[in-house]
Amino acid sequence: MSPELKARFDEEIRSHKIVLFMKGNALFPQCGFSARALQLLQPYGEVHTVDVLADPNIRQGIKEYSNWPTIPQVYINGEFVGGSDILMELAERGELEALVSGKKAEG
Amino acid sequence: MLDPEAIRARILGALPGSEVNVQDTTGTGDHFEASVVSPAFAGKSMVQQHKLVYASVQDWLGTGELHALALKTYTPEQWKKLGPR
Numbered sequence: 001m002s003p004e005l006k007a008r009f010d011e012e013i014r015s016h017k018i019v020l021f022m023k024g025n026a027l028f029p030q031c032g033f034s035a036r037a038l039q040l041l042q043p044y045g046e047v048h049t050v051d052v053l054a055d056p057n058i059r060q061g062i063k064e065y066s067n068w069p070t071i072p073q074v075y076i077n078g079e080f081v082g083g084s085d086i087l088m089e090l091a092e093r094g095e096l097e098a099l100v101s102g103k104k105a106e107g
Numbered sequence: 108m109l110d111p112e113a114i115r116a117r118i119l120g121a122l123p124g125s126e127v128n129v130q131d132t133t134g135t136g137d138h139f140e141a142s143v144v145s146p147a148f149a150g151k152s153m154v155q156q157h158k159l160v161y162a163s164v165q166d167w168l169g170t171g172e173l174h175a176l177a178l179k180t181y182t183p184e185q186w187k188k189l190g191p192r
Contacts, residue, residue: 067158068154079152080154081152081153081154082152082153082154082157085177085178086153086154086157089153089179090153093185093189
């Protein structure tokens with residue numbers, strides 16, 4: 001991955017509380033998993049979305065950056081949280097709010 | 108074609124002392140789901156927990172022999188509170 005691309009990811013993640021790397025955008029999600037991730041996050045504040053379909057370098061780069069093979073990917077408070085399965089599980093366990101507010105989940 | 112026991116053995120090998128339950132979700136030997144309760148998960152984020160499990164089957168994922176492994180991971184404390192569901 002180019003240093004410029006890494007710097008761009010660093011900056012997106014640093015400057016927004018909730019960042020969703022997704023297929024499509026908030027108005028037109030292009031994949032059910034991306035749409036679901038967006039829905040799960042929206043109750044907890046503004047979601048900054050990055051459309052990976054807009055640029056193949058971003059689509060491939062974010063997988064390397066996070067060391068995670070699938071999209072969507074979620075960052076909260078600068079930390080990689082995971083993909084749609086993990087997001088759904090955290091939501092079911094009621095742990096998303098604590099993540100957004102910066103409180104460490106117990107256990 | 109893999110079977111649930113093979114996957115369970117891998118996860119147990121990587122995370123000794125865990126409780127591991129694996130199911131073949133499609134009956135085709137390549138899509139599985141696993142729930143793993145492990146003391147090794149304490150203090151780790153869910154994504155870190157999943158990475159620990161995926162690492163144990165990485166070669167099968169790499170060859171495509173294992174197409175998907177859906178995970179639910181719990182610390183023993185979380186399992187007491189949340190599981191089984």
